[in-house]
Amino acid sequence: MSSLSALREGYERFDPRAYLHNNYLPPRADFSSEEFVVPWKLRCLAETFATGEIHGRTLIDVGSGPTIYQLLSACDHFEEIVATDYLAVNREELRRWARGDPGTFDWSPFIQHVCKIEGRGEPWQEKERRLRARLRRILPIDVHRSEPLGAPLRPRADALLSAFCLEAVSPDRAAFARALAHVSSLLRPGGHAVLLGALGESFYLAGAARLPVVPLDEGDVRRALDGAGFVLRQFRSYAMPAALRTGVDDVDGVFFAHAQKPLEE
Numbered sequence: 001m002s003s004l005s006a007l008r009e010g011y012e013r014f015d016p017r018a019y020l021h022n023n024y025l026p027p028r029a030d031f032s033s034e035e036f037v038v039p040w041k042l043r044c045l046a047e048t049f050a051t052g053e054i055h056g057r058t059l060i061d062v063g064s065g066p067t068i069y070q071l072l073s074a075c076d077h078f079e080e081i082v083a084t085d086y087l088a089v090n091r092e093e094l095r096r097w098a099r100g101d102p103g104t105f106d107w108s109p110f111i112q113h114v115c116k117i118e119g120r121g122e123p124w125q126e127k128e129r130r131l132r133a134r135l136r137r138i139l140p141i142d143v144h145r146s147e148p149l150g151a152p153l154r155p156r157a158d159a160l161l162s163a164f165c166l167e168a169v170s171p172d173r174a175a176f177a178r179a180l181a182h183v184s185s186l187l188r189p190g191g192h193a194v195l196l197g198a199l200g201e202s203f204y205l206a207g208a209a210r211l212p213v214v215p216l217d218e219g220d221v222r223r224a225l226d227g228a229g230f231v232l233r234q235f236r237s238y239a240m241p242a243a244l245r246t247g248v249d250d251v252d253g254v255f256f257a258h259a260q261k262p263l264e265e
């Protein structure tokens with residue numbers, strides 16, 4: 001069995017609720033201090049989108065999974081958010097949240113925290129309503145295909161966001177770099193890419209699923225962005241403290257990268 005087909009088989013056992021529990025409840029989703037990883041991620045996103053430099057009609061989120069936290073600052077700057085994931089169970093989780101169905105994951109602590117650090121005194125229900133209104137499409141995607149959506153995105157997106165996807169679905173660094181090049185085709189020239197991901201991670205758990213991850217360091221991320229033709233604008237990293245090493249993965253740290261696709265192709 002090829003490593004890609006082994007990965008695909010692994011994802012058939014991916015449990016969205018377990019994944020959410022492992023990564024988006026305390027101790028990782030502790031909002032009491034910026035030292036915790038979720039506030040750090042939300043601050044990177046809030047500060048980058050607060051510049052106003054990244055805006056336009058469409059932002060595509062690659063490998064959204066069952067999460068929406070990554071879209072909370074972005075959604076103020078785009079008319080349309082396109083979420084994507086490989087698994088129907090994750091797309092369904094997103095649809096249920098977007099519809100406001102009962103029993104979905106409670107993102108309100110995240111929305112309240114983002115409104116607080118954005119400092120505009122915006123009621124969190126307003127932000128929640130805006131994201132739900134702008135989250136217009138939830139599409140299947142496979143980043144290992146040269147056309148990840150199965151057909152070209154026209155017009156191409158003005159911005160691309162991806163969090164913890166590419167390294168979690170690639171068997172090795174070359175596959176990671178290829179996946180990045182594939183998703184770059186969804187982005188217009190001059191468009192911005194905002195990436196969050198795992199550093200030094202080799203596996204993570206999501207219920208019955210144990211997924212392999214290609215361990216990356218900062219250089220791997222920089223080389224892959226360069227190889228895909230991006231100009232790096234910002235790179236930040238976070239070291240996972242012992243208290244947040246809970247056994248659900250072996251992640252060493254988290255990176256945040258903001259890059260831009262040159263205007264001339």
Ligand SMILES: C[S@@+](CC[C@H](N)C(=O)[O-])C[C@H]1O[C@@H](n2cnc3c(N)ncnc32)[C@H](O)[C@@H]1O
Pocket residue numbers: 011014062063064065066067070085086087090141142143144162163164165168169
């Ligand atoms: C670690 S989760 C990231 C979820 C979310 N973006 C976050 O920030 O937590 C990785 C996601 O990649 C998706 N995935 C798996 N194989 C994929 C593929 N070939 N192409 C795109 N996404 C894939 C999984 O379904 C899963 O939702």
Ligand SMILES: O=[N+]([O-])c1ccc2c(c1)CN[C@@H](CO)C2
Pocket residue numbers: 023028037038041164167168198201203204213249251254
């Ligand atoms: O600390 N975090 O906020 C956090 C969030 C999501 C994920 C991780 C860490 C590490 N594992 C990845 C899957 O490769 C998913």
